[in-house]
Amino acid sequence: MTHPWIEVEQKFVPRPGIEDRLKELGGTQESQISFRDSYYDTPELTLMKADHWLRYREGNGWELKCPGAGGSPGSHTKYVELTAEAAIAARLCEQLGSGELGIETVSDMLGQLKLQEVASYVTDRSVWKLALSGAGDEEEPLTVDLDTADFGYAVGEVEALVREEAEVPEALEKIHSLSSLLGVSEQEQTPGKLIVYLKRFRPEDYQRLLEKTTGKNDEQGSEATEN
Numbered sequence: 001m002t003h004p005w006i007e008v009e010q011k012f013v014p015r016p017g018i019e020d021r022l023k024e025l026g027g028t029q030e031s032q033i034s035f036r037d038s039y040y041d042t043p044e045l046t047l048m049k050a051d052h053w054l055r056y057r058e059g060n061g062w063e064l065k066c067p068g069a070g071g072s073p074g075s076h077t078k079y080v081e082l083t084a085e086a087a088i089a090a091r092l093c094e095q096l097g098s099g100e101l102g103i104e105t106v107s108d109m110l111g112q113l114k115l116q117e118v119a120s121y122v123t124d125r126s127v128w129k130l131a132l133s134g135a136g137d138e139e140e141p142l143t144v145d146l147d148t149a150d151f152g153y154a155v156g157e158v159e160a161l162v163r164e165e166a167e168v169p170e171a172l173e174k175i176h177s178l179s180s181l182l183g184v185s186e187q188e189q190t191p192g193k194l195i196v197y198l199k200r201f202r203p204e205d206y207q208r209l210l211e212k213t214t215g216k217n218d219e220q221g222s223e224a225t226e227n
């Protein structure tokens, strides 16, 4: 079986003129897309509290982001993204302590696992690719996503996808270099769309998430602010 991708990313607040800056740095706009994400969890937010993020992305299907090994110090995050339904189903059973359900499609297990929709919104995304000068031809360029959610929140992210844990430090170095060229501060803690959505529209759930027991991801939770 192929390893799932490890997604290493840093979010930032897109400042005016960001597209011009990306062009100056040799970036090219790859696509402009629009998609709806619907996030699911138990009424107690068991998954999110354990840093697991289950969503249905229209056009892509089910996706589950789980924490990568080793934690995520600083302002970046690192997640393993599962997209194979059987793998997602197995991880959900494990995480929710339900034992084997004998069901391999996520839609069919929602009811038994008490998973319900907690957020749903459309994102307009402008996708940019940029190779840092000095990087070899064979190097994967970095991706910069400029997102605007339909509830009026804009956020950017610099992202690298790697296959192996050993590639994470190099990916981080590249992300930090590009972030600094884009004028993104190392200390910047920019919340993602879902966190801002919960804060605005599901404040009780947002509080529940903030009150989660101490763990390695608390630093992200406690420092998140809505800009």
Ligand SMILES: Cc1ncc(C[n+]2csc(CCOP(=O)(O)OP(=O)(O)OP(=O)(O)O)c2C)c(N)n1
Pocket (backbone or CB within 6 Å): 037, 051, 053, 065, 077, 079, 123, 157, 191, 192, 193, 194, 195, 217, 220, 221, 222, 224
């Ligand atoms: C306060 C706080 N913020 C973020 C997290 C982590 N987190 C929150 S929601 C969440 C899931 C949503 O991930 P995100 O990258 O923000 O979504 P999006 O950019 O639309 O998807 P992509 O196309 O990149 O796959 C995570 C990992 C946390 N645990 N606590």
Ligand SMILES: [Mg+2]
Pocket (backbone or CB within 6 Å): 009, 157
């Ligand atoms: Mg992201």
